Amino acid sequence: xxxxxxxxxxxxxxxxxxxxxxxxxxxxxxxxxxxxxxxxxxxxxxxxxxxxxxxxxxxxxxxxxxxxxxxxxxxxxxxxxxxxxxxxxxxxxxxxxxxxxxxxxxxxxxxxxxxxxxxxxxxxxxxxxxxxxxxxxxxxxxxxxxxxxxxxxxxxxxxxxxxxxxxxxxxxxxxxxxxxxxxxxxxxxxxxxxxxxxxxxxxxxxxxxxxxxxxxxxxxxxxxxxxxxxxxxxxxxxxxxxxxxxxxxxxxxxxxxxxxxxxxxxxxxxxxxxxxxxxxxxxxxxxx
Amino acid sequence: xxxxxxxxxxxxxxxxxxxxxxxxxxxxxxxxxxxxxxxxxxxxxxxxxxxxxxxxxxxxxxxxxxxxxxxxxxxxxxxxxxxxxxxxxxxxxxxxxxxxxxxxxxxxxxxxxxxxxxxxxxx
Amino acid sequence: xxxxxxxxxxxxxxxxxxxxxxxxxxxxxxxxxxxxxxxxxxxxxxxxxxxxxxxxxxxxxxxxxxxxxxxxxxxxxxxxxxxxxxxxxxxxxxxxxxxxxxxxxxxxxxxxxxxxxxxxxxxxxxxxxxxxxxxxxxxxxxxxxxxxxxxxxxxxxxxxxxxxxxxxxxxxxxxxxxxxxxxxxxxxxxxxxxxxxxxxxxxxxxxxxxxxxxxxxxxxxxxxxxxxxxxxxxxxxxxxxxxxxxxxxxxxxxxxxxxxxxxxxxxxxxxxxxxxxxxxxxxxx
Numbered sequence: 241x242x243x244x245x246x247x248x249x250x251x252x253x254x255x256x257x258x259x260x261x262x263x264x265x266x267x268x269x270x271x272x273x274x275x276x277x278x279x280x281x282x283x284x285x286x287x288x289x290x291x292x293x294x295x296x297x298x299x300x301x302x303x304x305x306x307x308x309x310x311x312x313x314x315x316x317x318x319x320x321x322x323x324x325x326x327x328x329x330x331x332x333x334x335x336x337x338x339x340x341x342x343x344x345x346x347x348x349x350x351x352x353x354x355x356x357x358x359x360x361x362x363x364x365x366x367x368x369x370x371x372x373x374x375x376x377x378x379x380x381x382x383x384x385x386x387x388x389x390x391x392x393x394x395x396x397x398x399x400x401x402x403x404x405x406x407x408x409x410x411x412x413x414x415x416x417x418x419x420x421x422x423x424x425x426x427x428x429x430x431x432x433x434x435x436x437x438x439x440x441x442x443x444x445x446x447x448x449x450x451x452x453x454x455x456x457x458x459x460x461x462x463x464x465x466x467x468x469x470x471x472x473x474x475x476x477x478x479x480x481x482x483x484x485x486x487x488x489x490x491x492x493x494x495x496x497x498x499x500x501x502x503x504x505x506x507x508x509x510x511x512x513x514x515x516x517x518x519x520x521x522x523x524x525x526x527x528x
Numbered sequence: 529x530x531x532x533x534x535x536x537x538x539x540x541x542x543x544x545x546x547x548x549x550x551x552x553x554x555x556x557x558x559x560x561x562x563x564x565x566x567x568x569x570x571x572x573x574x575x576x577x578x579x580x581x582x583x584x585x586x587x588x589x590x591x592x593x594x595x596x597x598x599x600x601x602x603x604x605x606x607x608x609x610x611x612x613x614x615x616x617x618x619x620x621x622x623x624x625x626x627x628x629x630x631x632x633x634x635x636x637x638x639x640x641x642x643x644x645x646x647x648x649x650x651x
Numbered sequence: 652x653x654x655x656x657x658x659x660x661x662x663x664x665x666x667x668x669x670x671x672x673x674x675x676x677x678x679x680x681x682x683x684x685x686x687x688x689x690x691x692x693x694x695x696x697x698x699x700x701x702x703x704x705x706x707x708x709x710x711x712x713x714x715x716x717x718x719x720x721x722x723x724x725x726x727x728x729x730x731x732x733x734x735x736x737x738x739x740x741x742x743x744x745x746x747x748x749x750x751x752x753x754x755x756x757x758x759x760x761x762x763x764x765x766x767x768x769x770x771x772x773x774x775x776x777x778x779x780x781x782x783x784x785x786x787x788x789x790x791x792x793x794x795x796x797x798x799x800x801x802x803x804x805x806x807x808x809x810x811x812x813x814x815x816x817x818x819x820x821x822x823x824x825x826x827x828x829x830x831x832x833x834x835x836x837x838x839x840x841x842x843x844x845x846x847x848x849x850x851x852x853x854x855x856x857x858x859x860x861x862x863x864x865x866x867x868x869x870x871x872x873x874x875x876x877x878x879x880x881x882x883x884x885x886x887x888x889x890x891x892x893x894x895x896x897x898x899x900x901x902x903x904x905x906x907x908x909x910x911x912x913x914x915x916x917x918x919x920x921x922x923x924x925x926x927x928x929x930x931x932x933x934x935x936x
Contacts, residue, residue: 250691251819252662256844277820278659278848298731319711319753332826337752338731376855379823382794410661410819411690414794422598434905435693442691445791450601463896464903490894493871496842577733577748584727584736602733602745610738 241396242525243389243404245274245423245452249439251410253431254459257492258484258517259407260284260501263366265518266527269403271364272392273371274385274419276357281407284501287362287369295372295384297356298336303327307348314340314349332377357384359391368395382414389419403527412446420447425524426454427483432467437474444478455524457484457517483524484517486510529559531629532591533622538566544618544625546597549578555622556591559630564622579603586612595625595634604637653813654926655832657856659848661819663838664868664892667902669816670697671909672836675919677781681811684779686786687828688818689772689799696905700777700784707770708787708802710795711751714767715742726755726764747794772799776806783808800827821855829856834926835863836889841874849880864925867891889925890918 244262248255259281263271273281301322303314308327315323318340322333331354341349357374370392372384392404406423409415420426426447430440440456447454456475461468468485475482487509495505503514534551535542545551554567567589569582579599583606586594593613607614615634618625628634656669666688673684686694713726713735720742727735727742734749735742746769756764772789785806787799796818804827807813817828829835835856839849849865856863865881867874870891881888892898892908892915901911909915 250661250693252660277822278661278844278851280660280844280847283843283847317753317757319751335750335752336731337750337754338729339752339754339757342729342754342758374822376821376851376858377823377826379797381822412791413690413789413796413824417792417794422600431903433903435691435696436903439691439693442791449792460899463900467903488896488899490871490896493840493842493869493894496844497871499843580733580736580745580748587736587738602748605745606736606738606743609741609743610736 241402241404242424242527243393243406243422244425244427244521244525245406245408245419246427246429247408247416247419247443248410248429249412249443250431250435253429254486254492255410255429256280256284256407257496257502258427258429258457258459258486259405261503261514262405262518262521264501264503265514266403266405268401269367269405270392270396270399270401271367271369272388272404272406273369274388274406274415275409276372276374276381276384276388276415277409279371279373282362282369282371283499284496285364285366285369286499287364289360289362291361293359294355295357295359295387297354297378297383299338299351300331300334300336300354301329301338301340302350302352303329304348304350307346309346311345313343313345317343335379359384359387361391361395367401368399370395381409382418385409385415385418403525412442416443416446417450420450420452423452425521426452427521428454428456429459430456430471431459432461432464432471434467436467437470440471441474444474444480448478454480455483455521456480457486458482459486460488461485463488481520481524483520484513486513486517529593530556530589530591531559531593531595531626532556532567532586532589533595533618533625534597535622538568540564540623541621543621544597548596548599548603549582554586556589557622557626577602580606583607583610593629595629596637599637608638652834652926653807653815653832655815655817655829655835655861656838657817657825657829657835657852658819658838659821659850659852660839660844663840663845665819665838666693666697666816667898667908668836668838668866668868669814670694670907671915672919672922673698673782673814674907674909675916676812676814676923681783682781683783683785683806683808683811683813684816685803685806685813686816687800687803688816689787689789689796689803689824690818692786692788694816695784695786697907698779698782698784699905700779700782702775702777704776706774708772708774708799709768709770710798711753711766712746712749712769713744713755713764715744716763716765717741719761719763721761721763723760725758725760729754729758747792750795771795774799774802774806796824797827800824804828804831821851825855826859829861830859832861835861836922837863837865838868839865839877840869841867841871841877846876846880849877853884853886864889869894887925889922892918
């Protein structure tokens with residue numbers, strides 16, 4: 241079994257759209273949407289929800305006012321200013337370090353389970369999709385990403401699928417890091433913008449840092465061919481292959497708007513680009 | 529020479545578990561005497577950083593080698609620093625895995641082959 | 652006044668809108684632009700500031716004195732993040748897992764742990780014409796961004812217009828960036844992705860008690876889904892910017908939308924007038 245993780249340094253480069261298209265082309269796979277902050281892949285895949293399970297983050301502190309004698313020690317120790325006057329814990333600020341729990345002289349602090357989001361399994365025309373939704377202002381997105389990947393892996397093993405396609409989160413922070421390690425191939429979707437090289441370089445550095453093999457797809461390459469060349473030379477400096485070139489195409493937005501993967505709707509050059517990309521990915525992933 | 533194997537049950541003929549941080553048991557085999565004992569993995573209850581906690585358990589237990597299928601980046605870093613060797617890609621039972629290790633059929637891991645399940649928190 | 656420009660989804664044109672707003676606003680008043688998208692700061696590409704100052708941002712981490720350490724294991728037990736491991740001859744720190752809570756140095760019975768510092772990124776300050784500019788830059792491989800966002804926000808200047816370019820999404824870093832703003836401008840695009848993420852972003856801003864309004868970017872003329880959402884939630888739809896290949900090319904070259912399409916200025920002037928009327932914005936000072 242192989243796992244392909246699709247990332248981008250910056251949001252909105254077309255990561256999810258690329259994933260949606262790969263979902264149509266690849267057979268015998270499980271899809272995982274790890275952009276748990278803003279999970280969008282399901283919007284393209286017309287899913288039927290099969291199951292949902294709660295996701296608990298790190299336990300958070302709660303103060304029992306009856307036991308509390310108001311010594312202020314917790315207030316003094318908390319580095320996150322999470323304890324409000326009157327000894328009420330702000331769940332957004334509390335990081336669950338438990339320093340108050342360990343220090344409280346009267347045992348008034350409890351660490352309680354904290355519902356941070358939900359994990360979903362859906363069936364689609366293109367196979368199973370594992371996705372999730374993180375509650376607003378939650379901080380355990382890395383952990384939820386890991387939970388999504390784990391569930392996808394379990395499912396792929398159970399169903400004897402040969403591939404997992406993971407739509408990763410944007411950026412280079414905690415959720416992106418959780419998506420990288422152990423992946424067989426990271427596909428970075430880049431744009432030929434002024435910042436594109438810089439954004440791409442940061443993701444490639446991250447992939448290298450975690451020992452992951454990477455490949456790059458340049459989306460909207462014809463928008464600014466000079467910048468596309470800059471992306472190409474950056475890739476060759478990092479010994480990373482460019483495996484796809486997709487054109488700037490306003491019909492993509494039309495397709496996304498109608499909630500369908502682009503390949504079913506769009507113009508010839510886009511279709512050709514996507515097919516060529518999938519061909520190269522198959523070779524890199526050693527798929528049949 | 530003590531070898532710990534990730535297992536689904538606490539027995540030498542138990543099936544191996546594919547996880548490191550969240551495997552329910554380790555079976556610790558003494559290669560010199562052939563004795564073995566089951567060890568419950570208390571790290572599984574942890575809501576994050578299970579791999580690190582599990583690594584701590586094995587360090588405290590004084591094992592020399594750990595046989596896993598997959599292991600995350602933090603756990604392998606800890607085991608490496610403690611001088612514990614990690615071999616990957618086990619399958620079948622604990623007994624079969626130890627035999628594979630003896631015959632040199634397992635590969636030494638120097639790097640994680642599994643994601644960090646705990647995430648990094650605070651993302 | 653503090654205006655946060657946010658979007659649930661990345662790539663909707665947050666930076667395009669925020670930088671154009673800053674340029675238009677700076678014609679008449681003092682403006683500070685704060686790029687809080689510390690994972691991918693891009694505002695500087697549009698506004699091209701001259702840098703004056705750079706400061707390293709650090710977070711606390713334990714420093715272990717090996718002479719005093721008795722290897723009792725207390726630090727590893729109290730660490731909720733499992734950032735510490737007690738090995739036979741050393742106590743090992745996994746720095747990216749540490750949240751700097753201070754539990755280990757507070758509880759170490761041997762007094763062997765003291766607070767030290769670890770660098771997570773930099774805050775750079777500069778100016779672009781009349782616009783003051785601040786951004787944070789997270790080190791690669793670093794997972795913890797909120798303290799860096801906080802450091803950027805410490806540069807907010809009362810009495811002037813502060814424009815915060817927030818990171819995408821709705822999780823912790825975004826909340827840190829938007830919290831305390833007087834108004835949040837939610838930038839979206841008229842696709843199912845855009846609408847879905849707008850709903851999340853709206854929930855986030857409302858949860859923080861920050862009033863918001865919506866700007867549609869890359870409109871193809873049919874914004875009915877967004878329009879319906881705004882109507883149902885009683886939030887203003889402030890302006891729509893059309894899908895425009897030249898603006899996309901300009902962005903690709905680092906040219907702000909307002910320079911490619913000067914006629915868009917009226918949208919930003921209208922937004923500023925709306926903010927000044929103050930119906931939705933509580934004044935910062």
